[in-house]
Amino acid sequence: MSSLNIPIYLDYSATTPVDERVAKAMAECLTLQGNFGNPASRSHPFGWKAEEAVENARRNVATLIGAVPKEIVWTSGATESDNLAIKGAALFNQKKGKHIITMKTEHKAVLDTCRQLERDGFEVTYMDPLENGLLDLDAFKKEIREDTTVVSIMHVNNEIGVIQDIAAIGAITREKGIIFHVDAAQSPGKVAINVDEMNVDLMSLCAHKVYGPKGIGALYVRRKPRIRIEAQIHGGGHERGMRSGTLPTHQIVGMGESFRIAHEEMEAENERMRSLRNRLWDGVKDMEEIYLNGDLEQRIPGNLNISFNFVEGESLIMSLKDIAVSSGSACTSASLEPSYVLRAIGRNDELAHSSIRFTMGRFSTEEEVDFTIVKVREAVEKLRALSPLWDMHKEGIDLDSVEWAHH
Amino acid sequence: MAYSDKVLDHYENPRNVGVMDKDAPNVGPGMVGAPACGDVMRLQIQVSEDGVIEDAKFKTYGCGSAIASSSLVTEMVKGKTLDEVAEIRNAHIAEELALPPVKIHCSVLAEDAIAAAIADIRAKRDAQASEKSAASA
Ligand SMILES: Cc1ncc(COP(=O)(O)O)c(C=O)c1O
Numbered sequence: 001m002s003s004l005n006i007p008i009y010l011d012y013s014a015t016t017p018v019d020e021r022v023a024k025a026m027a028e029c030l031t032l033q034g035n036f037g038n039p040a041s042r043s044h045p046f047g048w049k050a051e052e053a054v055e056n057a058r059r060n061v062a063t064l065i066g067a068v069p070k071e072i073v074w075t076s077g078a079t080e081s082d083n084l085a086i087k088g089a090a091l092f093n094q095k096k097g098k099h100i101i102t103m104k105t106e107h108k109a110v111l112d113t114c115r116q117l118e119r120d121g122f123e124v125t126y127m128d129p130l131e132n133g134l135l136d137l138d139a140f141k142k143e144i145r146e147d148t149t150v151v152s153i154m155h156v157n158n159e160i161g162v163i164q165d166i167a168a169i170g171a172i173t174r175e176k177g178i179i180f181h182v183d184a185a186q187s188p189g190k191v192a193i194n195v196d197e198m199n200v201d202l203m204s205l206c207a208h209k210v211y212g213p214k215g216i217g218a219l220y221v222r223r224k225p226r227i228r229i230e231a232q233i234h235g236g237g238h239e240r241g242m243r244s245g246t247l248p249t250h251q252i253v254g255m256g257e258s259f260r261i262a263h264e265e266m267e268a269e270n271e272r273m274r275s276l277r278n279r280l281w282d283g284v285k286d287m288e289e290i291y292l293n294g295d296l297e298q299r300i301p302g303n304l305n306i307s308f309n310f311v312e313g314e315s316l317i318m319s320l321k322d323i324a325v326s327s328g329s330a331c332t333s334a335s336l337e338p339s340y341v342l343r344a345i346g347r348n349d350e351l352a353h354s355s356i357r358f359t360m361g362r363f364s365t366e367e368e369v370d371f372t373i374v375k376v377r378e379a380v381e382k383l384r385a386l387s388p389l390w391d392m393h394k395e396g397i398d399l400d401s402v403e404w405a406h407h
Numbered sequence: 408m409a410y411s412d413k414v415l416d417h418y419e420n421p422r423n424v425g426v427m428d429k430d431a432p433n434v435g436p437g438m439v440g441a442p443a444c445g446d447v448m449r450l451q452i453q454v455s456e457d458g459v460i461e462d463a464k465f466k467t468y469g470c471g472s473a474i475a476s477s478s479l480v481t482e483m484v485k486g487k488t489l490d491e492v493a494e495i496r497n498a499h500i501a502e503e504l505a506l507p508p509v510k511i512h513c514s515v516l517a518e519d520a521i522a523a524a525i526a527d528i529r530a531k532r533d534a535q536a537s538e539k540s541a542a543s544a
Binding site: 310311314318348349353386387388389404 | 467474
């Protein structure tokens with residue numbers, strides 16, 4: 001394995017390739033010779049066989065999170081699950097109250113859903129994280145009100161990889177009788193999940209971050225004590241009325257297989273990820289003016305999010321053309337907004353603009369990491385030689401004291 | 408997003424990168440943008456007695472299109488008079504580099520940098536002229 005495949009993929013938090021084993025299982029559910037039936041067909045073996053595959057997958061997904069299969073509702077992905085959970089629970093309980101608590105560092109699928117509910121007359125509190133990205137539990141307790149019905153906090157952050165203490169939050173919401181939704185799109189196969197121990201009521205999952213296919217996800221909906229939600233997609237009453245639509249057998253089988261593998265291989269894979277991540281960090285951490293974003297300990301092993309001060313993220317990505325990574329800087333709109341997650345953890349705009357997210361995964365190798373270290377060092381050096389800010393820094397000028405012409 | 412060949416060329420081989428003595432009487436430094444907005448351009452022009460730009464240097468913090476825009480500008484201004492250079496518009500830069508609409512602001516910044524450099528050198532000249540006339544009076 002000494003030949004490198006260029007470009008190198010280090011963006012596993014965006015999505016993952018489908019594992020060969022998963023692809024094989026999926027391919028068996030498509031054609032006439034395969035398991036193509038409609039799982040809802042009750043009148044013939046094609047339907048029965050498809051239903052069996054779907055239920056087998058449901059078991060695999062439930063097992064990974066410590067749930068029972070009946071608590072799993074198939075959706076099209078984590079975005080839909082977030083919508084269904086938050087809107088569904090908020091609307092069902094609106095007679096009790098119309099206050100929701102979430103965090104500023106949530107995925108847009110949660111934040112935008114909350115914004116929509118605000119337009120519909122709900123009140124939402126967006127909590128600031130601590131500097132390490134974690135929720136301040138004391139501050140959180142203070143925000144809870146009589147009319148708070150739903151709390152939505154993500155498990156693993158997609159940008160900085162930090163892991164929230166879900167069990168601690170769950171203990172609080174359970175005591176107060178508030179519904180607790182967790183966006184766990186980034187967690188399976190990386191952090192152990194047990195919805196009972198964590199007192200989670202609703203949990204969003206998807207397959208495409210776990211070596212499964214895109215376009216399939218699930219929502220865990222607790223049965224004891226029973227959590228009721230209002231359906232957002234109406235139709236044939238599939239998934240006990242919570243999500244209508246013919247079940248895509250091949251997608252579901254893919255998700256089930258990917259979760260089965262993730263559950264079985266998590267420990268070994270995490271150990272390998274940690275060693276690759278440490279190798280990458282050790283290879284760059286002596287560089288001047290670089291900052292690790294998010295807590296290093298409370299973090300999934302495959303994620304490194306680094307700000308390279310005085311270098312703009314998009315140009316850095318351009319220099320790293322042989323490496324597929326993502327940047328917290330989105331210089332593609334007139335507003336030039338840097339990552340709201342990095343802003344929320346207190347990074348200034350410059351550092352937020354200068355960030356790169358490296359996420360490693362199942363197919364990452366030591367050779368790839370070593371190559372990345374060399375390329376990153378070269379690129380940062382090149383861009384700093386081009387950067388007037390770097391010059392000013394070297395001259396001892398405090399950039400905050402300069403009066404910039406904001407545009 | 409795909410970059411045009413011109414942007415890539417200027418980005419990979421930026422022209423006229425460097426720094427001039429900003430206090431020299433014949434150097435006009437133009438610094439525009441803000442780190443918080445994700446781009447800062449510093450354009451410096453060295454101007455002869457009769458107002459011709461003899462040399463230009465830049466350094467830019469920003470995306471690839473911002474770097475390419477400033478690199479291109481150093482090429483465009485060399486050998487031209489201040490009056491000619493004042494006529495350069497962002498549209499020329501954007502067109503030359505085939506910038507997509509979301510990157511037009513990079514060319515606007517480059518136009519601003521030219522204007523700032525010209526303003527600076529003119530202010531220096533005026534100050535020198537008034538010093539001279541004050542001395543001869
Ligand atoms: C934390 C988090 N939530 C939600 C999503 C959306 O997931 P999906 O693409 O399955 O809709 C993602 C991934 O993009 C994510 O990282």
